[in-house]
Structures are given as C-alpha cells and as structure tokens.
Amino acid sequence: MSAVSADEVALQQKLRALRAAPPLHPAGSPEQRVIDLQLQLPPPPKPGGVYRQLVAVGDLLYVAGLGPSQADGSIICGKVSEEPKEGQISIQEGHQAGRALGLTLLSLLKDGTGDLDQVVRVVKVLGFVNCTECFKETYTVINGFSELMRDVFGEAGLGTRSAVGMASLPDNMSAEVEVVLQMRWKY
Amino acid sequence: MSAVSADEVALQQKLRALRAAPPLHPAGSPEQRVIDLQLQLPPPPKPGGVYRQLVAVGDLLYVAGLGPSQADGSIICGKVSEEPKEGQISIQEGHQAGRALGLTLLSLLKDGTGDLDQVVRVVKVLGFVNCTECFKETYTVINGFSELMRDVFGEAGLGTRSAVGMASLPDNMSAEVEVVLQMRWKY
Amino acid sequence: MSAVSADEVALQQKLRALRAAPPLHPAGSPEQRVIDLQLQLPPPPKPGGVYRQLVAVGDLLYVAGLGPSQADGSIICGKVSEEPKEGQISIQEGHQAGRALGLTLLSLLKDGTGDLDQVVRVVKVLGFVNCTECFKETYTVINGFSELMRDVFGEAGLGTRSAVGMASLPDNMSAEVEVVLQMRWKY
Numbered sequence: 285m286s287a288v289s290a291d292e293v294a295l296q297q298k299l300r301a302l303r304a305a306p307p308l309h310p311a312g313s314p315e316q317r318v319i320d321l322q323l324q325l326p327p328p329p330k331p332g333g334v335y336r337q338l339v340a341v342g343d344l345l346y347v348a349g350l351g352p353s354q355a356d357g358s359i360i361c362g363k364v365s366e367e368p369k370e371g372q373i374s375i376q377e378g379h380q381a382g383r384a385l386g387l388t389l390l391s392l393l394k395d396g397t398g399d400l401d402q403v404v405r406v407v408k409v410l411g412f413v414n415c416t417e418c419f420k421e422t423y424t425v426i427n428g429f430s431e432l433m434r435d436v437f438g439e440a441g442l443g444t445r446s447a448v449g450m451a452s453l454p455d456n457m458s459a460e461v462e463v464v465l466q467m468r469w470k471y
Numbered sequence: 472m473s474a475v476s477a478d479e480v481a482l483q484q485k486l487r488a489l490r491a492a493p494p495l496h497p498a499g500s501p502e503q504r505v506i507d508l509q510l511q512l513p514p515p516p517k518p519g520g521v522y523r524q525l526v527a528v529g530d531l532l533y534v535a536g537l538g539p540s541q542a543d544g545s546i547i548c549g550k551v552s553e554e555p556k557e558g559q560i561s562i563q564e565g566h567q568a569g570r571a572l573g574l575t576l577l578s579l580l581k582d583g584t585g586d587l588d589q590v591v592r593v594v595k596v597l598g599f600v601n602c603t604e605c606f607k608e609t610y611t612v613i614n615g616f617s618e619l620m621r622d623v624f625g626e627a628g629l630g631t632r633s634a635v636g637m638a639s640l641p642d643n644m645s646a647e648v649e650v651v652l653q654m655r656w657k658y
Numbered sequence: 659m660s661a662v663s664a665d666e667v668a669l670q671q672k673l674r675a676l677r678a679a680p681p682l683h684p685a686g687s688p689e690q691r692v693i694d695l696q697l698q699l700p701p702p703p704k705p706g707g708v709y710r711q712l713v714a715v716g717d718l719l720y721v722a723g724l725g726p727s728q729a730d731g732s733i734i735c736g737k738v739s740e741e742p743k744e745g746q747i748s749i750q751e752g753h754q755a756g757r758a759l760g761l762t763l764l765s766l767l768k769d770g771t772g773d774l775d776q777v778v779r780v781v782k783v784l785g786f787v788n789c790t791e792c793f794k795e796t797y798t799v800i801n802g803f804s805e806l807m808r809d810v811f812g813e814a815g816l817g818t819r820s821a822v823g824m825a826s827l828p829d830n831m832s833a834e835v836e837v838v839l840q841m842r843w844k845y
Contacts, residue, residue, distance in 0.1 A: 295585040296658040302583065303527045303656065333797035334804035335819035339781050340677045341718070341840055344528070346782050349820030363792075396676065398669040407526050408533050410597075410649070410784075412822050417604075417791075418550075419639045423520035430521035445522035446536030446649045448599050449639025452793045452823030462784070462820045466528055469677065471670040482772040483845040489770065490714045490843065531715070594713050595720050597784075597836070604791075605737075606826045610707035617708035632709035633723030633836045635786050636826030653715055 305405045305466065309438030314400035317436045318390065325387055326353035328395035332454055338396045344407065345465045350392060351457040352384035360384055361456045364425055365416045373458055375421055378413065381458040382428020385411075389429075389463060390436065397467070404466040406433055406443035412460040414453040422447040425459050492592045492653070496625030501587035504623045505577065512574055513540035515582035519641055525583045531594065532652045537579060538644040539571035547571055548643045551612055552603045560645055562608055565600065568645040569615025572598075576616075576650060577623065584654070591653040593620055593630035599647040601640040609634040612646050679779045679840070683812030688774035691810045692764065699761055700727035702769035706828055712770045718781065719839045724766060725831040726758035734758055735830045738799055739790045747832055749795055752787065755832040756802025759785075763803075763837060764810065771841070778840040780807055780817035786834040788827040796821040799833050 309317055318325070329350050331337050339346045352360040362371050364378035373381070393400055411426035413419070426447035433441030443464070453460050496504055505512070516537050518524050526533045539547040549558050551565035560568070580587055598613035600606070613634035620628030630651070640647050683691055692699070703724050705711050713720045726734040736745050738752035747755070767774055785800035787793070800821035807815030817838070827834050 298583075298585055299656055299658040302525060333819065333821060334801045334808065334816060335783065336816050337818065338676060339779075339818045341781055346818045346838075348818035349822070396672075398672055405526075407528055409522065410820075412820070413639075415639055417638050417825075418643060420642050422639065423641050427521045434521065442521060442523050444524065444526050444533045444535035444649075445520065446597075446599070446647065447520060447641060448536070448637050448647065450822050451604075451638045451791050451825045452787075452789055452796065454797050454821060455794050456792060460820065460822065462818075464533075469673055471673040485770075485772055486843055486845040489712060592713075594715055596709065600826075602826055604825050605830060607829050609826065610828050614708045621708065629708065629710050631711065631713050631720045631722035631836075632707065633784075633786070633834065634707060634828060635723070635824050635834065638791075638825045651720075 306439035308440050309436065314403055314436050318400065321435060323387060323390065324355050325391040325394070326355050327357045328391045329353055329388055337392060343467050343469070345467050347389065347392065347463040347465065349460045349462045350385065350388050351454070351460055352381040353388040354384060359455070360458045362458055363414050363416055364419060364458055366419065375424055378425040378458060379428040382425045383432050385429045385459055385461045386432030389461070399470065402467050402470055403437060404468050405440040406437065406463065407466050408443050408464040409445040410462040411445060411447040412450045412453060413447060414456065414458050415449045419449050422449050429461055493626035495627050496623065501590055501623050505587065508622060510574060510577065511542050512578040512581070513542050514544045515578045516540055516575055524579060530654050530656070532654050534576065534579065534650040534652065536647045536649045537572065537575050538641070538647055539568040540575040541571060546642070547645045549645055550601050550603055551606060551645055553606065562611055565612040565645060566615040569612045570619050572616045572646055572648045573619030576648070586657065589654050589657055590624060591655050592627040593624065593650065594653050595630045595651040596632040597649040598632060598634040599637045599640060600634060601643065601645050602636045606636050609636050613648070616648055680813035682814050683810065688777055688810050692774065695809060697761060697764065698729050699765040699768070700729050701731045702765045703727055703762055711766060717841050719841050721763065721766065721837040721839065723834045723836045724759065724762050725828070725834055726755040727762040728758060733829070734832045736832055737788050737790055738793060738832055740793065749798055752799040752832060753802040756799045757806050759803045759833055759835045760806030763835070773844065776841050776844055777811060778842050779814040780811065780837065781840050782817050782838040783819040784836040785819060785821040786824045786827060787821065788830065788832050789823045793823050796823050803835055
C-alpha cells in the first residue's frame, strides 16, 4: 500500500495548475470578444527596419517589438512623464498608449495568423516605456496593454512581464512591447 | 570501413558539451545548498502589475521581471552610480542588490514550484540596472545575482546573460532580472 | 464530398508560410558566404562577467548579449548621437557598430558551434543602442547587424527584432545584441 504525504499532494496540485494553460475569457472566444468589446483595430503595423514581425517555432510565436498605433495609423509619440512638458505625455496618456500597443498586437495577429482563436496564451511580455529619468510608473503604462489582453483573452492573456524605462525608443514612440505567445495552429 | 576525421570528432565533442546540461553544485542539491549557505530568503515577491510571475511552457519556466527584495520585504531602491549622490547607491551596494535579486528569485521559485531541486539549469538572464547615464559597470551589479546562482546551482546556475543600463525601473528599484529556466518537473 | 472555402485555403497557405523556416541565401551556404563576402571576423568575444555565451535547449540556441568587436579585438565605444560630441559616435558610425555586432556573432558561433551551416534561422534579436536621450534612429544602428545577417544567411537571417535606446551599456560599448537562433545540430 502506497502512502503519499499531504505535502506531495499539494505540490502535485500546485505544479499541475502552474503547467496548465489558463482559461480564455468566459464570455467568448477572442474573435468574439473583439466584436463584443467593439474594439477599433489600427491598420497592421509595418516593420520599422530589416526584420520580420512574426516568427513561429513549434507552438511558440515570437512577435517583434511594436509601437502604439492609433486607428488612423499614426503612432503615439513622446516621453511619458509625471509632469509632462512640451512634446511629452502624461501617465494617463501613457496608459492609453499601453492600450494602443494591445490593439496594435491584435491587428498584427489577425493580419499575420488570420484567426485570434489560435492563441493559447500570452507567455511573456517585455514592455519598454520611453520616459524621463527616474520615472517610476512604467507598470501603469504597460498595464494598459495587459488589461486589454485580459479583456480579450481572459486569464490566458496574462503572461510574465517586465516593464522598464528607456532612454529612447524608435522615432520617439511612447512605448513598445515585445511578446511571445503560445499557439494552437489550425494548419 | 568508414573514417571520421579528427575535426569531426572534435566538433562532435564540442556540440555534445554545448548541448548537455551543466552539472549542479558538487557540494549538494539546490535545496541543500540554500540550507548549507544559511541563505535568508525574503518573502516571495508579489506582482507589481497585471501579469503572472511564472509561466511554464514544456520544460521551460519563464519568470517575470523581479526586484531586489530584502529580508524584511523592502526593495532596494535608487540609481547605481560610480559617485553616488543623495538617493543613489554605490557599485558595491549595487552588487548587493544583484545578490538580493538572486535571493528573491529563489524565494519565488520555492513558493511557486515548491522544490528548487527541479531546476535543470538557468537558460537566460536579462539584467536591468537602474543607473546614471554612462554608468559602465552594469556587469558588476548583475554578477551579484549570477554568483549567487552559481553558489546554489553550481555550473547549471549560469545561463546566457545581458546586463544593461536603464533610464528607470519600476518604483525606482535599483536592478531587475528577467529569467528563463529549464526544469525537470516532478509532476 | 468535402468543400473547403477559399478563406480556409488562404489561411492554410498563410500559416504554412509563417511556420516554415525561410530559405538560406541563394548564392551559397553560410560558411561559403563568409568566404565569398571576404568577411574579416574579429576574435571570438570573451564573457564580460559571470555567465555563458551560448546555451542550447533543444534546437534553440540562446546567445548572450555581445558587443561590437573590431578585427583587432577592440570594442566600439561611445554613445550614438545625431550630433556627436567628444566621446560619442555618429549614426553612420553606429551603423558600422551594428555590422560589427554581426561579425562578432559569426565569430562566436564559429568558435562555439564549429559550423555556421547548422543555423536554420535567426529567431529573435533584441538590439540595445547606447545613445543620447531622445535619439530616434535606433533601427539604423541595428539594421547594420540585420543587413549582415541577411547577407550571410539570406531570408533565414531575419528574425523578429526590437531596437531600443539605453541609458548605458557595459564599458560604454555603443551597441549590443542578444540573439536566439534555431539550429540543425550535426551532433
């Protein structure tokens, strides 16, 4: 007769929870959520240099750093600052830039993979914030991105994350994210 | 009769060494090393935003960016500088902050996965140092982290690494690491 | 009789193209390209701290952050600036530093894996540019790297990429890349 300690049972449960993909949003599939939330996606971003925007290796999809496009295709620019001067933006505007990063990612994924319902989960996000020296609330800016991901993909929209403050970003864009997703490819 | 050149044999040996996981510390398992080194781990860090701290995909474990927690749970703050002014810290203190990053990672791993002996190796470390412009010794700060990893995990504690200087980090923390580990899951 | 919509056929083609490795350079294998382009590789870089330069996990090869070595082993230093002052470098010199990053990577790969023809593709590049605050052309610097990768590996040399501006880099080097490659190991 085998005996398993309560500690081992607890560890088993902990690891099974850690290793399983989290659930999608209970209110609908990602494609349905984009419709229900009436999200206005910007045009798909174009690469700002000599690189690819999407690379798939097995079930992982690597996404190149992308900027906060708006519905008209323009990009939100300027450093984020607690006390914005000429050419800078406020924390609240930075949070909106973060949300724009999310809309831009959705646009790129739809264009490049055809169907958001192939997303299993967000694995990893590296968030860059173009900000003044000593800016503290990088997380507030990137939360704008993460909140949208959770609205669309549910708990599966949250991966690991870093949110760091940069001396500069390409063309003075306000923020940038670099993302890794896990996919369930239809083909 | 087949002949293999000396070059091919050398390449074979090189690649086998590269692709194998390095050995753990000869003096004991990671759990044992934490005890033997009398490491005082801080409380497990809490996420500083809308994200997960750990995501497992197959045998890879992605760890969110974490800061240098101290035993009382407070976080080491201030830019690292060769000539620290009010509110800044020295290179030596920065090295201690790097070590604190390592202790914080151990605490998170124990809390989130239950058992450090599941770690096969550190794969990749991205070290961010909150520093004054033109600060040169980012590596000294992140060496504080890497030395602790080697003390606990032996050669398996050393992965690839970058150590870069940031305009700012969340809440003015002095340093941050984002880590990928390879695991041998018990369950 | 089964009917597949034109939309599904288009999605199938899109995903097959996305998931396949891109072709190598039509003019020759990577080893041959290095010869044909008469590339002068610098000596293999040494780790600038407590870490490994290469870690292989399955068919992925993680490469530690590396700097722009020149043929004599010296490293290109100084911030990149639109209007370079004493100790800084121009955008054009920054582009050359990007190319030097590529030559340094080739040198490290040859030294550490023996044979460039094992590279299937570049998966991901994180490019750090040591620059003045508000510098906008981080992409021009890292394009120097990417263009060399495309010259040597063809379309397979282009992965996803971010190119971001840093407050500082180790020992004031001008730029740094951190790379993930997919490999077809001979052994």
